[in-house]
Amino acid sequence: MTSILTNSGAMAALQTLRSIDRSLETTQARVSSGLRVETAADNAAYWSIATTMRSDNRALSTVQDALGLGAAKVDTAYAGMESAIEVVTEIRTKLVAATEEGVDKDKIQEEITQLQAQLVSIAEGASFSGENWLQTDLTTAGGSETKSVVASFVRSASGDVSVKKVDYTLDSTTVLFDEGGDLGILDLTAVIEGAAVALNVNVGGVISQYTVAAFTTEEVITAGAGASTFDGSYATDGTNDYVKVDDDTWVIAVDQTTVTNQEVAYEDSGGSLWAVDTTNLAVATTSSVDTLAIDNSTTTTQLDGLLKMVDTALESMTSAAADLGAISTRIEMQEGFVATLTDVIDSGIGRLVDADMNEESTRLKALQTQQQLAIQSLSIANTSSENILQLFRQ
Known part of the structure; x- marks a missing residue:
């Protein structure tokens, strides 16, 4: 049946054109944004997962920055401890030289005094971002103080999040000087018997x-x-x-x-x-590495006691340096892991929401062609009513 009131062909062509336009709009949005899932309306489940993982990735980026700050603190402390070990080793060398008969111990003490001053300078200078792990007030802190470096950001299977840290304890075995007393490695006194x-x-x-x-x-x-x-x-x-x-x-x-x-x-x-x-x-006299003093009346037995005391300090300093080195290595490994993890999460998010540009460009071209054909079809359908006029002509 042919009707001048209802043009079924035009209605069908218009419906097709509308559908093509919607698909074309979606494809154009994907091409321009590069995302297959840009909003929750596109795919609520994937959008939710991607949004959460992007948030976690930003947290990991902050962790990476914190790791860099922590690495700087540890490296500063390690550099200071390494330098202090060299100085104390030199002090031990001077004490060994003082055991030689006929040596002017007063002159050797002058060198030791300068080395002791250098130890103080090293401890005071080993500070980064206001923190000094070689010189602190242990007495006020109750004998020990814990320093922490952010290591990782963790989301559990239940969705709970937490920040993991690497701890380093400042105490009499790791701090060179105690500002509040005599608890530091170089403060600890030993009884030197003549x-x-x-x-x-x-x-x-x-x-x-x-x-x-x-x-x-x-x-x-x-x-x-x-x-x-x-x-x-x-x-x-x-x-x-x-x-x-x-x-x-x-x-x-x-x-x-x-x-x-x-x-x-x-x-x-x-x-x-x-x-x-x-x-x-x-x-019996008490002495420590930063206060030891010798002169020409210092006996061989007393020098042996001083050497033993310095060796004990060196053992503690070497152990502390080893701990700092281990933490530095762990932080370096964690930095690499966090960087890799960030890349993996980015890749995972991309698999969920990124658009396949090859596929979308092909679809865009096809939809543009379909749009042109739909417009042409609608135009043909709209002109069909004009054919009825031929029936009324004489």
């Missing part, structure tokens, strides 16, 4: 056993400018008087007639009486 002998000494009327500084016969002979008097049981170098208390063992003494309330302990060959010098009773 050569000594235990004697019963009367001090103030009370007889007690004291550890008294002792000297060998050779040390007495070579003391000061050399012993000016030496008779086998008594000697003097013009500054100190010495009496022999055992085989090859001498102690500094005072003339019994010049003091009171002291035990008459020794008699020399001339019949003079001698007592232990009470000012020489304390022979």
